[in-house]
Amino acid sequence: MKYDYLIVGAGSAGSVMANRLSENPNTRVALLEAGPSDDSLFIRMPVGIILMMRSNARNWRFYTVPQRALNNREIYIPRGKTLGGSSAVNAMVYTRGHKWDYDHWASLGNDGWGWDDVLPLFKRSQHQERGESEFHGTGGKLNVADLRYSHPVSNAFVNAAVEAGHPAADDFNNDVQEGVGLFQVTQKDGERCGVARGYLHPALARENLDVFTEALAHRILFDGDRAVGVQANIKGHMRTIEAGEVILCGGAINSPQLLQLSGIGPAGELRKHGIDCVADLPGVGSNLQDHPDALVVHKSLRKDTLNLAPGALLKTGTKGMWDFFYRRQGQLTSNVAEAGGFIKSRPEEQIPDLQLHLTAARLDNHGLNTLFSMGYGYSGHVCILRPKSRGSVRLSSADPAAAPLIDPNFLVEEEDMETMVRGVKAMRDIMKQDALAPWRGDEIFPGRAAKTDDDIRNFLREKCDNIYHPVGTCKMGVDDMAVVSPDGLSVHGLEGLRVVDASIMPTLIGGNTNAPTVMIAEKAADMILGR
């Protein structure tokens, strides 16, 4: 099997690459995906995210190593494992980060990645249902829609935030970003429009694109310094696939893992596992950044929030199914994180440093604590947008099927802890406003007893979690720790090998990471095709 391009990973970035690179019918493209197809009602139906969070078949279900600043807890790291990758299991929130983030990337030496450079790519990749504007495009493959349903408590949360003094916002993707409102979502006609639906499905009929599912790449093959293919386990059989170029799109956890399995990474680490070093690149697997997230959870006096008790589910489910299956409307079109926004934790911040998401349900441990969710309530997420803590993804063994050691070092930096403390206080301030009075029952987390900053620090050590945006582990740049080049995302020192996914972000952007990953892939396709 010989191809012009071999793409590893059919996630957000891989789906874009497969579409763009196979547009020319004379170019042969192969796409390998470790997971199965994305033919699942629970992917199409937005509220299915609740089930995808616990899927064994289509979710890698990783855990971190014990987090030293979080009482040595191991934190759940869900990642999509199917066509569409994490965009098949994500909350569909469409945000891009702040223009500052991209100008910051450019200031680090990444020419061509400033806001003015990337805005046209964000616009090109979307179809904004509200129409075209200075910040939005139409005709792109990623459908961006207003929510068809929002729970009354989500709307009340927005009003409460305004009562608390935050501006209202109805677009987080302009050059202001600050404010609280309802998110726009990557949905079409009331169904998830993940990157597979937007980019990959329309390309599947092309004869020059071969898609292999249940195909786990084990290692990249080299001829000297040139990548020439991949060895993969495809449905239980070891296969060698040759290609002119190998493009890794495995995401921020798996791409650095596959590079290290293939002998590309810090030489000392590779030696520990008996792996011959092809390129000593210390940055591979370093610089892991993610958004730490904490929940302020209240009981609800009104018995109308999402409740996983069988009786309550039956009641909401029956109406929900009618609305969804006959009209693609109603509660089952909810992305579960309907309201939120971007605020400053203190007035002297130049740009928002916190993101909020509101869930109309009682959440504990990513909703995996089912018993806890069998009660009425609502949960306010608060995450810090630009954490200072840095972590790593290292091999646990030379076995490609073994999960890597994921260490985000959540809240290890004192500054991150202090920003989170301010964030929890800001969320509590919103939760106590009049607009939420009809729902407001007791505060479960942090709980009435948590009064002082020290109490909140203890709460964070015990409960702080993450909101699924790992990046940075194959960062682009020009310094010693950079893994790929800004002008082509080629792996430094090697030929025929690129990384194109969230791992190339040098710093975490201030927002959800799907749209930025799609933008990265659109830009990479342009660079590869010389456009």
Ligand SMILES: Cc1cc2nc3c(=O)[nH]c(=O)nc-3n(C[C@H](O)[C@H](O)[C@H](O)COP(=O)(O)OP(=O)(O)OC[C@H]3O[C@@H](n4cnc5c(N)ncnc54)[C@H](O)[C@@H]3O)c2cc1C
């Ligand atoms: C639960 C959850 C909720 C989220 N919510 C939002 C949100 O609301 N909005 C938002 O913007 N972002 C959200 N995100 C983040 C966003 O979805 C990701 O940042 C984005 O999808 C990352 O894209 P990627 O291409 O880097 O990786 P992925 O989309 O994760 O793709 C990687 C793909 O590579 C495959 N793969 C990995 N290793 C191999 C291998 N060795 N061989 C073959 N295939 C391999 C994987 O199975 C996967 O399909 C969320 C993420 C999660 C997990």
